[in-house]
Amino acid sequence: MSVELDVFVGNTTIMDKEVYQLWLNGYTVNDAVKVRIEGGVMEECEASAEVLLSDTMDQFRTFQMCERLLQNPAKLANQLLFQIPPDRQAMLIERYYAFDDDVVREVLGKKLSKGTKKDLDDVSAKTGITLKSCRRQFDNFKRVFKVVEELKGPLVENIKQHFLLPDQLARDYAAIVFFANNRFETGKKKLQYLTFQDFAFCAGQLINNWTVGAVDNMVEDMDVDLDKEFLQDLKDLKILITDKDLLDQHKSLVCVALRGKTKVFNEMEANFKNLSRGLVNIAAKLTNTKDVRDFFIDLVEKFIEPCKSDKWTATDVNLYLTHYTNSAHILDTFKHQNVWTRYMGVIKSCILRMYHE
Amino acid sequence: MPGKLKAKIVAGRHLPVMDRASDLTDAFVEVKFGNTTFKTDVYPKSLNPQWNSEWFKFEVDDEDLQDEPLQITVLDHDTYSANDAIGKVYIDIDPLLSSEAATVISGWFPIYDTIHGIRGEINVLVKVELFNDLNRFRQSSCGVKFFCTTSIPRCYRAVMVHGFVEELVVNEDPEYQWIDRIRTPRASNEARQRLISLMSGELQRKIGLKVLEMGGNAVVGYLQCFDLEGESGLVVRAIGTACTLDKLSNTYTPATAINPCNSSPSKDIKDSPQAVPSALGCRSTHSSPVHSASSRLSQGFSVSVPTLLFAGMGSGGSAGKEAGPLKALLRQQTQTALEQREFPFFTLTSFPPGFLLHVGGVVSARSVKLLDRIHNPDEPETRDAWWEEIRQEIKSHAKALGCHAVVGYSESTSICEEVCILSASGTAAILSSRFMQDSALDTEHRFEDLMSPGCAFCHIPYDELNMPFPAQLTYCHCCRRYKVPDVLFTTIDLPTEANVTGKGCLIQARLCRTKKKAQGEGNATAISNLLPFLEYELHTQLMNKLKLRSMNALFGLRIQISVGENMLLGLASATGVYLTALPSPGGIQIAGKTPSDITYEQHISNMQKKINDTIAKNKELYEINPPDLVEEVIGSPIPEPRQRSRLFRSHSESSDEVSELDLSHGKKDAFVLEIDDTDAVEDIHSLLTDAPTPPGFYSCNTEIMPGIYNWTSALQMFTSVRVFRLSNVNLTNQGLNKVFNDLCENLLKSLYFKLRSMVPCCLCHVNFTVAVPEDELIQVAVTAVAMSFDKDQTQENGRQSIDKNLMKAITENEDQLQFPLELSAESSSNPLNSAKGLSEVSGPLPSARAPSVDYSSFTDRCSSWIEQLRLKAHTIRCGSIKTMSSLEKASPLPEGRSRSLRSNRSYAGSSVTVVKMTPLSFIPGTKIIKYLGIINMFFIRETTSLREEGGVSGFLHSFIAEVFAMVRAHVAALGGNAVVSYNMKECVFMENPNKNQAQCLINVSGDAVIFVRESELEATPPQPHSASAQTSSSGEGT
Secondary structure (H helix, E strand, O other): OEEEEEEEEEOEOOOOHHHHHHHHOOOOHHHHHHHHHHHOHHHHHOOOHHHHHHHHHHHHHHHHHHHHHHOOHHHHHHOOOOEOOHHHHHHHHHHHHOOOHHHHHHHOOOOOOHHHHHOHHHHHHHHOOOHHHHHHHHHHHHHHHHHHHOOEOOHHHHHHHHHOOOHHHHHHHHHHHHHHHHOOOOOOHHHOOOOHHHHHHHHHHHHHHHEHHHOOOOOEOOOOOEOHHHHHHHHHHHHHHHOHHHHHHHHHHHHHHHOOOOOOHHHHHHHHHHHHHHHHHHHHHOOOHHHHHOHHHHHHHHHHHHHHHOOOOHHHHHHHHHHHHHHHHHOOOOOOHHHHHHHHHHHHHHHHHHOOO | OOEEEEEEEEEEEOOOOOEOOOOEOOEEEEEEEOOEEEEOOOEOOOOOOEOOOOOEEEEEOHHHHHHOOEEEEEEEOOOOOOOEEEEEEEEOOHHHHOOOOOOOEEEEEEEEEOOOEEEEEEEEEEEEEEOOOOOOOOOOOOOOEEOOOOOOOOOEEEEEEEEEEEEEEEEOOHHHOHHHHOOOHHHHHHHHHHHHHHHHHHHHHHHHHHHHHHOOOEEEEEEEEEEEOHHHOEEEEEEEEEEEEEEOOOOOOOOOOOOOOOOOOOOOOOOOOOOOOOEOOEOOOOEOOOOOOOOOOHHHOEEEEOOOOOOOOOOOOOOOOOOHHHHHHHHHHHHHHHHOOOOOEOOOOOOOOOOEEEEEEEEEEEEEEEOOOOOOOOOOHHHHHHHHHHHHHHHHHHHHOOOOEEEEEEEEEEEEOOEEEEEEEEEEEEEOOOOOOOHHHHHHHHHHHHOOOOOHHHOOOOOHHHOOOOOOEEEOOOOOOOEEEOOEEOOOOOOOOOOEEEEEEEEEEEEEEEOOOOOHHHHHHHHHHHHHHHHHHHHHHHHHHHHHOOOOEEEEEEEEEEEOOOEEEEEEEEEEEEEOOOOOOOOEEEEEOOOOOHHHHHHHHHHHHHHHHHHHHHHHHOOOOOOOOHHHHOOOOOOOOOOOOEEOOOOOOOHHHHOOOOOOOOOOOOEEEEEOOHHHHHHHHHHHHOOOOOOOEEEOOOOOOOOOOOEEEEEEEEEEEEEEEOOOOOOOHHHHHHHHHHHHHHHHHHHHHHOHHHOOEEEEEEEEEEEOOOOOEEEEEEEEEEEEEOOOOOHHHHHHHHHHHHHHHHHHHHHHOOOOEOOOHHHHOOHHHHHHHHHHHOOOOHHHOOHHHOHHHOOOOOHHHHHHHHHHHHHEOOOOOOOOOOOOOOOOOOOOOOOOOHHHHOOOOOOOOOOEEOOOOOOOOEEEEEEEEEEEEEEEEEEOOOOOOOHHHHHHHHHHHHHHHHHHHHHHHOOOOEEEEEEEEEEEEEEEHHHOEEEEEEEEEEEEEEEEEHHHHHHOOOOOOOHHHHOOHHHOOO
């Protein structure tokens, strides 16, 4: 004897946030029921396990039916099948597109392909997040990527508009898309200490300053691809390290400015040329796609690690980079002021963000 | 050419991908009305086509306008092969035919396919231009308004209530036609949907004609049902109450006495109730089917089943004099008038103030019929005759109760294979005569002065010296002038003026009985033999549960009997209340049969204790603290509580138990439940296992819950369906009962859990329907609305303010309400009806007249049964005068855990019009400013990939959601924002998991309305949203 069919349909679709989260987390109905029982909802409402099971199944079914719409959030607002109040709709969408930093960290910068999707069971094992949830998150990344790939206009705005996401979440997705598009290497051991939020911050910097969109806001892929012209111009910065005079001049300007202001002055002075070479070389190589991918690893190897081994504090780094940037402007023979500002602005904020003490 | 229908196809959206290669669709639209079809251009390669077509014009008769739906088919153009259908939209244009309803239909409609469900949406504009047609022999009845609402619709006043209208049409079911073997399931489903749509239109038109003939302009309480008789055909039938309604305008118009009814008191005055030789309040009728001799086609087979008449039972009351003459006179006047009509029935369940005078009790009739193929769709006489019989029976029951009218009347069927149970029930009542003639006015006023309005309807209508059944009468606890019964059962809503103590609650009696599988007449006989017992036990259960809750009246009683191949299901639902006017019910006392055994006694006293505890708890829960009347009562001629009341199980046939058992429990007035067999033990057990509603929840199956007044605007209508499979083949009655009972209880528990965020809240209009779709399946469907109420406000305040509002509303209405019941001799008899009646008598088809029409012989066959009942009459006594315990104290309500999720009700900014749905006739905190027309929709959904659609649950879940969506879309297109009196009349679900197939039919109805919040109403004058305001931007036609 068994209940063969059990449905509940409300004119206003009833959705319990807690159950929704369990569904999003990829729980099976039975696991979700267990979690709910542990959560004490039974005592609270005098319900039996049976009731809880029925409710959970029913809601999971509702979510499943809604999933098709959630994948195209704009449809959710003008579909007729489910009557859902707008604030609920917003909640559903936001939570559906929410992701675990741990999961996204694993796939960040990877090609959003079937191959990557197949590796999700490793991600699941590593993060302890169910495979189902990993897949949903991955599919979300891919879906957003596919949609905005072909759109004109600002990336974040496009994401907001097409997926009705709140600002912060849209920015995170922009970062993910940006990383996937440029295939930045983030998986190397040396980069493991960086969180998704670190990268998202850097992505924001790059999008706002280094992409085509930073100068022209009506071209395709404007926020996804780096500004080729700018990258080309970056080659000109090489003069800062190839011209011996300029290099010395730059060094002495920075040393004068920093003397007495930092405890690591000696290390800085000794390392100046190395550090400067590192940063300028990164700039000069960015025309090369392969080197773009290694951008972050380069920053770590060429700058962050040397400073770390000399025990610089974040304040030291900040001080150094500020004066390093500004001093170049005083150099008479250095003509590439604009490119330098555009370059160093991003480099500085990225390094500061990536410099964990 | 009396009408021009214009349609314009604007755009589509979210269309499915029909061309896999391009992931796009080349869509075009066919617009069909009658035999005329128009096509739009193909809009290539788009899932969001913008056709923006010209106006397609159909010049048609208004008869067709009423019958036919506008059929819109969306197709995918294919150059090389046949065009693929994407889906269809049927638009009922009836609302456009009434000047007061909608003026335009405009909006997004879901494109529906019976195999795939909703596939995108289409934006359509429809208008109708009607030309005046003065042809008095016309076949159309354009302009007659239909309402599902079973009360006078909120923004109308009743000028006149003409009475009962009924009609039925029959046809062959396309599903069973030979062509069905060669056509696709889709084609067959669509043929069915279309046919039923046509038949509904025709039915409505015919009913409309009857209304026009009676001089009315509207049908209230319109109830349309389908009988899927399978091989034998398809019946669509409808009943309603014809009225003349006037729209309430802001400018006050003095009521005009349009119809000075002329039933004069000089007309032959019949002495009201005939004494009926029936026992214990169970009136039974029976017509002998003589089936042994009937070797002719089984069509003539019919068993009319003995029927219980629930008027409330009581032990013999004493005679008491009352101020009768006035009352008698009035009754005679009304009765005379009502007797003119064939069926003085009213489908209304609530009434304008002063209309309902007295309530006798529930009358019901059932009849078991064998179905046979409908040979000629144009002659539905057989079915007509069947219903005629039933109605006659109901009428005679009402008469026996001293009543001249039946209110809260409804009809239903249950079909299994070729057996069909027809049921009808209502509440016998006496209606006011004041609206019938001028001469009555004087006496009426005097008469009314004598009565306190809150109790008048409880006063017995029958002659107490000549009671139709032994009832225990007492003087009314409110006015102390008139007699009232100890228990009152009705099918109507609680009258607004009723004095109620405490709160009410949903009471259900559930019963399952096994039946041997049989064929044809044998089957029908078996069923009709089982039915009386089923009804009797349901009644017993209801009574016990009522007592257990310390209540004394049932409202909204609805008994559903469902027949399957190997079982019968009975489900009775009602809302129990404590009517202040009626005596307080006694407790329940358990009596053991063999008092010698000590452990047994122990057991009994334990149970007794449990029951007493439950009663005390319930009193607290429902706040039943009637004023202690014992002292006052002493002086009044209350009958001596001499007789011991005792309840016997119907199965405990031992009639020798009659002898008085003097158990010294000291509670002489209590309702005694005797345990003499295992059944009884179980009975008591099931009594006690009904779980109480969780804190913060109330439930009822009527429109409003007595004792709750301060509703918030939060409401949630829902439908829940469960199907239970009985895999144990050899189930006993008890086992089945338990399964069925658990199924219902668990369903309720789930509902409470689901809706916990709305606490404190009340489930209103809880409507259960049960079915036995297959051998081992039991299906239970519930539709109800959960409404939150404000608890912070003190109960008293709430009550007062509402009372004030109510009074205001009442007086407001009263001012404008002249309510002459049209009962004049000329208008009362419906020419059509009588004509048909005649033709029936002389009809060429003898088989069309079932033998059961012979009422004179109705006592023959079931005399044995009546004998049984009579025997029990000595033993079944209930009711008492004294309250059993005086422990009750005003207790604060259990605190509900109020989670404020109610904030989610702000829908601002949604691009889709929010449409509220409710089975009630109103939405709290709002005012209905316009009725846009009736919604009556029938859908079929079928799948051949059940597993892929999420199994049976997934399939039905999406189908119900789709039905809701389509109802909402139609309402929004009419310019409305709510459906009131929503009802899911049919939900037939069939599955074949082995073949991965399932099919479901759903029929829903309701009234589309525009409401405005009362707060808004005060701020700004009501401004009906015109439908065009709802038109989407792209929908603005030129």
